[in-house]
Amino acid sequence: MYKKYLALSAIAATASAADTSDHWAVIVAGSNQFYNYRHQSDTCHAFQIMKNNGIPEDQIIHLSYNDVAKSSENPFPNTLFNKPTAAGTPGIDNNLNCTVDYEGNTVTAENILAVLKGDEATAGGKVLKSTEKSKVFFYFADHGAPGILGTPTGEYLYADKLHEAIKYMHTNNMYKEMTMYIEACESGSIFQNILEDNIGVYAITATDATTSSWGTYCSPDDKVNGKSIGSCLGDLFSVNWMEDTDAADIKTESLQE
Numbered sequence: 001m002y003k004k005y006l007a008l009s010a011i012a013a014t015a016s017a018a019d020t021s022d023h024w025a026v027i028v029a030g031s032n033q034f035y036n037y038r039h040q041s042d043t044c045h046a047f048q049i050m051k052n053n054g055i056p057e058d059q060i061i062h063l064s065y066n067d068v069a070k071s072s073e074n075p076f077p078n079t080l081f082n083k084p085t086a087a088g089t090p091g092i093d094n095n096l097n098c099t100v101d102y103e104g105n106t107v108t109a110e111n112i113l114a115v116l117k118g119d120e121a122t123a124g125g126k127v128l129k130s131t132e133k134s135k136v137f138f139y140f141a142d143h144g145a146p147g148i149l150g151t152p153t154g155e156y157l158y159a160d161k162l163h164e165a166i167k168y169m170h171t172n173n174m175y176k177e178m179t180m181y182i183e184a185c186e187s188g189s190i191f192q193n194i195l196e197d198n199i200g201v202y203a204i205t206a207t208d209a210t211t212s213s214w215g216t217y218c219s220p221d222d223k224v225n226g227k228s229i230g231s232c233l234g235d236l237f238s239v240n241w242m243e244d245t246d247a248a249d250i251k252t253e254s255l256q257e
Contacts, residue, residue, distance in 0.1 A: 020054035023137070024130045025061070026115055030107070030142025030184075032065035032152040034073040037080070037231035038215050040064050042141040042183065042238040044098035045082040049245050050137070057099060061115055061126045065152040066103035069095045075227055082234045082242070084217050087226025101126045109157040116165045118174060132173035137181075141238055144184025146209060159190045170199045177202070179255065183238045185212040202255055206237030213237060 027050070029043040043064055050060045069078050080095035102111055102125055114123035116138070118130075130136050140157075142149055148156040169175055180203040182190055187205035195203055206213035215232030216239050222229045233239075244253075 021056065022131070022133055023055045023135045024059045024128055025050045025055055025137040025139070026112075026128065027060065027062045027064075028107070028112055028138075028140045028142070029064040030140060030150045030152060030157070032067050034068055034071045035231055036142075037068050037074075037229065038234050038238075039141045039183075040066070040068040041080040041082045041094060042234055042242070043139070044080050044094035045234075045242050046139050046238075047098050048094055049242060053250065058126070060099070061102075061128070062098070062100050063102040063107045063112060063115070064100045065107055066100045073230060075229060076224065081224045081229065082217075082239065084221055084223050084233060085225055086223075089225060091224035105153055107152050109151050109155050109161065112151070112157055113161060113165045117168050118172075128169075128174060130174045132176060134175050136169075136175040136178040138178065139181045139183075141183040141235060144182075144187050144190070144213075146186045146189045149182070149184050149187075149190065159194055162190060163194050166195070166199070166201060170201075175200065180204070181238075181241060182206065183213060183235045186210060187213060204255075206235065 027043045027046050029039040031039045043062065047060060047062050051057055068074065069080050078095060079093040080098070081091040082094055083091065085091045111123050115127045118127045120127045128136065140149060144150060147159045151157060169178070178201045180201060182205045184206060186209055187207055189209035190205065191203045192209050195201060214236045215234070216236040217233035219228065222231065222233055
């Protein structure tokens with residue numbers, strides 16, 4: 001797992017102060033098809049966490065192919081569950097009121113970078129309009145390999161291009177503090193020996209530069225209300241940070257905690 005620890009007295013970007021009016025979130029599911037259920041379930045859960053903790057919905061930008069909930073393979077149509085429940089206990093539907101701003105073939109590496117850089121002309125939709133006073137949270141869930149992250153269109157988001165976007169944001173005063181969580185195999189390679197210590201970014205990844213990340217709540221633990229979904233419900237790193245966030249007092253819990 002790759003971490004950048006900064007001398008920030010860091011508190012999570014999602015809830016580091018009571019006033020969340022200048023907090024922003026960019027949330028990306030980088031895959032499609034039902035067997036990748038977990039990525040879109042992860043990002044809708046993350047969307048709910050951001051919204052429930054006071055980030056204005058127009059300051060949450062969600063990119064997802066958005067095909068899993070409505071898939072004919074989904075035993076619970078138009079729903080996404082990130083955690084199993086026993087028979088007789090309905091699950092929490094994270095797809096309920098989960099807004100997607102970029103879907104289908106608009107979920108591209110170019111648009112992800114444009115959203116981060118506030119480049120409305122390129123993205124053609126919602127982008128970050130954060131300032132030097134803002135706290136920005138970036139969360140990405142998908143497959144990866146050394147130096148790359150996947151997108152549902154088949155192209156790659158390269159570590160150097162993501163770093164260029166981060167540097168652009170820093171140079172153009174687009175955040176006070178930025179927190180980045182990456183869920184992907186070999187995701188440590190996205191930041192290792194690349195991300196500087198002095199630009200106000202706290203980055204954490206599901207694994208290091210050479211190791212796979214893992215799904216969780218997979219068969220036979222993929223049951224909601226006792227019924228199997230037929231795919232992993234979440235990713236291990238993502239489920240852990242989100243279940244902790246759901247349970248903890250995130251107004252006082254630090255990133256290192």
